[in-house]
Amino acid sequence: MVATPQSSSSASSGTGVLVDVPPIVSPSREIPTTFSSSLKSWWATSEEQSALSEERLFRRIPFFVSSRPNSLDRCKTLSDTELIATPTSPSPRSFGVTATVAPATVMLPGYGAGIGFFFHNFEPLSKWRTPQLPSIKYNKDDVQSRVAQAESFFIESLEEWRQTMGIEKMNLIGHSLGGYLSTAYALRYPQRVSRLILLSSAGVPHDSYSLAVEQELSETTPEGADTGRNTDPARTPSKHEVDARHQSKWRQNPTTLTRFALWAWEQGWSPFTIVRRMAFWGPMVVGKYSSRRFGHLGDDEVRDVHDYIWHITVARGSGEYCVSHLLAPGAHARLPLVDRVHDLKIPVSFIYGDQDWMDPWGGRQAVENMKKAGNPDGRLHIIPGAGHHLYLDNPEATNKLILKELERKPTMNH
Template sequence: MEPTITEGNKPTIHLPLLSHLPPVIPPTSYLNFLKTWWKRNDKTSAIAERRLLHFLYTGPESYSSFPKPTPLIGRILRVNLDSPGTNTTKVDKSKERIVNTFHLFSAPNPLPDQPMFKHEPETGDIKSSIEEASETSTKNLVVCHGYGAGLGFFYKNLFSFGQAPGWQVFAVDWLGMGRSSRPKWTFSRKSNESWDDIVDDVEDHFVESLEEWRKKVGLEKMTLMGHSLGGYFSSCYALKYPQRVEKLILVSPAGIPEPPPGVEPTKQLPNKSPKEQLDEGANQLNASLQAQAVDVNMNPDEPATEASPQSPPIQARKMPGWAVYLWNKNITPMSLVRFGGPLGATLVNSYTSRRFAHLETEERHCLYDYLYNITSSTGSGEYALAAVLAPGAYARKPLFHRLANLQMPVVFIYGEHDWMDYKAANRVAEIMKVPVKVILVQHGGHHMYIDNPEEFNEEVAKEMQ
């Protein structure tokens, strides 16, 4: 029997069930870690994503910004960027270009007893899904995750976004990340190559894949939201295709500030070209990012900090010794997860247990299972990221001055305890020619949308209204 939230004696809101999905193998023993590692495949990744998305509606906090909830339909779409059709065929996995997409929209003509969230089976029928959504939707929100994550990380937010009248929501996995296909990442060598050339190539790779996705889905315009490195690439997209972006929401974006004195992100080593350095260091970026994100001191009792435009200069980020060691040895946490066998699952569980300790046990286990599945998948997009970010997570080609060319309203959202510095947004706002907001979410870190989803959802809802 489906559990419900009731008003008096009358059931009013249906909660999603997980009973028809295989349960998570609890991360409570080495034997269970061994089972998780042994069974992982494309199917377990799909199940882990579906299981996490079943938490989309968890009660009134899921739609606190709106007075009355509207039933939603959610579908996973497999958007093939190469094939003229929508159905995937058996091809060389190293060359596939399929973007995993979650499509959420208001149910047309909902019935009185219809569940608040109906997650339909995975489908590649993009056209029919968009046509059905067009009955209730005229505006589009596209949500892009950050490095090392996937669209499932927004499971506490998407239901709220979908409640905005007249909106349909798309959450996408970047090509080579999440549950999107993992094409082999290669660089073509050029004569007289420079870091700027490499950065431009990598930015184009992600920007053009997003543009190809937009064409396949058939969107004319969108509000584009990107988190962390997804915010970096979303900014690059908005700069290249301003006519497609109505508003840009940057959630703790990477790559904005110029490096402080003494830090040279593009410094060449003797007798080595940028691509040779990149080949040696491409796997190392996550060590820098994780080092700073994992060790954040989350103090929920600390009062909120005002986003003041008068801010002191940014100080150079100090990498801990273990991160420097991993960098020098050309080893990333992702590669450790892949090649560590069952120990890789324990590493992911250690991270999620510490970073998301505030979540309920079942929810945290589902997040761990999802993160492990997408992290242990074949390496692809991650290898390109050291081209745009250097050790310390400073951009080799900072966005600071480029953002002044944006042509649409921009909203910056940071966590109150975010390791990404909001002061860079305050400074860049002074040179931008469009309306700009800088928002701090209380009691939130870099993943403030999970730490404090109620406030985060409310801020995004204001921008959608």
């Protein structure tokens, strides 16, 4: 959720306000590369360490206020112009979202990620205008019921949160599975959504060339990714470019591993369950992925991101058990969004990385279907030097584009 900047009131001295200094947090462990270091990392895993892994990322946000207890005698002075924020709920995941913000902007992370992945995006976006287990009973052939129940597990939680926060209307920014669920929420509660910004959204096209998990785990640091220093702006791709990328993704001969993964996906297996059962080998396996995929980040950042990924992966499973009901083998939706977006009457932005394993062809088809239904406010954009995690690969271009899309005026009255 995007933070709202607030002006601090001056203390009695007239020079600033006194705020508690956040309690000291130990740095993340080195990413495990040996059995012994992996064992130590696995042994140290706990709910407290999981919360700390998220807080380390949030502490890079200037207005983050730790919810952890702190000594009252450790204080510092902030100038009147600095950003502060007071969480409106006990969770650090909600920053400055109140009923007076209209519309609020809410960010939904993707499958296998968490809200902490947006640590490079909260601050720039804040300057814009102010576990339970799913129980799904289904007939395998009754796709409509199966998808509806799985979507409800996520959507109704978001709706309950919206009501609790007193938010009348929201802009939704969703990445990957979060993009799919943002769209599903907008279709069910159209009066509650002002616009959708979908970052490499899952579930858009009719088909896909491989399993989502396989592609995510095999993705490497995109060529040209250089956090905060890639100044190439986002662009609108040509029809030829989108078609060429779509054709290049077809795989004629799936490997034995892929066939097994497809079978396991249909059986409801979760890749996180496999990692959990690896026990003390798990941190090293996750570390190999973290180092390969996010190696362009600074040393401290990649360690913190790895620690966050590890704790998300080994946490008690919840929504992960719904995903196979939403997405068929191949990372495409059982009820593709491309066939559903015609009911949307709001601006929708489809954004992909230029080296994204998600296919922008679906986004282009969705924009065309929206136009045919009378909604000309669909847009397709490409972020240079970026893969699936475009908000970390090229945060500068991603943040500028999101702000531009938030400011974009609809061409029709919705």
